[in-house]
Amino acid sequence: MAKGDKIIRMVNMGKTFHTSSGDVNALDDINLDILEGSVQGIIGLSGAGKSTLVRCINYLEVPTSGQVLFEGKSLGDMSDKEVREARRKMGMIFQQFNLLDQRNLLRNVTFPLEIAGVEKKKAQERAMELLKLVGLEDRVKNYPSQLSGGQKQRVAIARALATNPKVLLCDEATSALDPKTTKQILDLLRKINQEMGVTVIVITHQMSVIEAICDNVAIIDHSHIAESGPVSEVFSNPKTEIGRRLILGDGNANAIQPVNFGDSKNPKIRIIFDGQKAHRPIISDIVLSCNAPVNILFANTKEVEGQAVGQMVVELPDSVEEAERITHYLRSNDIRFEEVK
Ligand SMILES: Nc1ncnc2c1ncn2[C@@H]1O[C@H](COP(=O)(O)OP(=O)(O)OP(=O)(O)O)[C@@H](O)[C@H]1O
Ligand SMILES: [Mg+2]
Known part of the structure; x- marks a missing residue:
């Protein structure tokens, strides 16, 4: 795979949850290609299906229809072992960081390497390298409770990169952070994309996040992709109602009122x-x-x-x-x- 190839493809992908109170159609007929080396944004309102989509990408959720292809191969055709290997090539970070509180920073970052059977010394070297990359090399013995939110997310990023993934999935990674810290984390994600060539998928409900780092964006609305394309195109000329609401309203679609142009008769x-x-x-x-x-x-x-x-x-x-x-x-x-x- 080279830069610009379709590293991930979602083809007619759907996901229905069967619950005691009925079926929930979380994703319907999703078609989206993610290009190697790009930063892809996925934006939508709460409940639109964003987290489900990102969990289907690495098969934490198995789609109920359609396919997900990673590097040209359908995850549905892979053995469990192959799915685990594919998943290791897709690191993930979350809004709530999900660090292991009982482990210090070094051992948080070595954790996925332990699972992958990497020798202890090698794992520690790799973890040190990554903690340095995220600017926390002097805090390796600290525990998560001793860190700020932004620092916790840095550790989560280091941990997600430990197995040398090709893709980094970020589900609302900056939603719990203040604007200044958000910018620092987004800058770090951009650097990881540019310097390490990692494809980054950013799930967010904030247009400002998309603007800051994404090359391409897909707008998801009520389980569907409403529109997608390069950020500059979608932003300059949103074709759907939800696109206009998100873009003109800077993410706070509830605050958007129809623009009243008065009763002027002029064209x-x-x-x-x-x-x-x-x-x-x-x-x-x-x-x-x-x-x-x-x-x-x-x-x-x-x-x-x-x-x-x-x-x-x-x-x-x-x-x-x-x-x-x-x-x-x-x-x-x-x-x-x-x-x-
Ligand atoms: N495990 C599950 N069982 C049943 N329904 C689910 C499950 N996970 C998600 N859903 C439903 O699927 C729909 C999409 O949820 P999802 O979490 O993907 O939305 P989201 O866009 O990530 O929202 P948010 O911005 O609030 O995180 C919602 O209606 C949700 O209730
Ligand atoms: Mg979500």
Whole structure:
């Protein structure tokens, strides 16, 4: 497998839980490819199916339909031993860290190596190396209770990397942390991705996490993938209602109200920022070169990977002539826009 290959594939994957109060359809017809060496985000509201999806990837949950392929091979066709080996190539970290309280940091990190039968001295060397990578080499004798949340997550990351996995699955890894610590952990995940080539899958309900480190994103809603693609594309032009709610609402979809453009009868257009026109002052250019006023009704643009993405809704002037000058200007400058009904 090389960078950009499909290291994980989910094909028509579904998961139904049979419970005493009926069936719960947690995932339905999931099709998603994860590219080797990428940082893939999976975002959705609570209960959407994110944790179930990530647990199906490493077969902690067995899908009830479809397939999961790891490095081209279906986990459903593997022996138990092969599944365990595949799972060792996929480290996992959680919101609650899940460290072993009775073990010091060194022995937390050697734990998966002990299970894998690695010789003690070798395991300790590897653990020291990883604790150094996460910046905790001087705390190896400490116990988890002596650490902050961010430090605990660093230990969990070191432990997840112990068996040299190709993939790191992160289920809400920063959700229990404050913004500053979140940034440090995300920076560490990015470094692990870039320097060690580990494919990182980030499950989150926060758009800011996706923006900070992901290359690609899949939006999951009510057990389905609503949309997916490169972050800059999905962010600049969300195609689904849930995508718009998550992106415009920065994750807090409950707070989003429909935008009220008033009762103006004038035509309105949505200008789409898709990265290319990052730092151009489009509105002042319009006003200057078209000699026509525009009224900004709504704007939501942000910078993703150094590019401006998002949208701006503007009201065109009363005069048809002026309005046409503006749309002509946009077209001739290759600026995407659409009419708002
Ligand atoms: N072991 C289980 N048995 C029965 N139902 C389950 C089980 N695990 C998850 N579910 C159900 O599957 C659905 C998806 O749950 P899941 O934990 O994957 O959501 P999530 O997106 O991770 O949510 P959150 O953001 O709250 O962590 C929910 O309706 C949940 O109640
Ligand atoms: Mg979850």
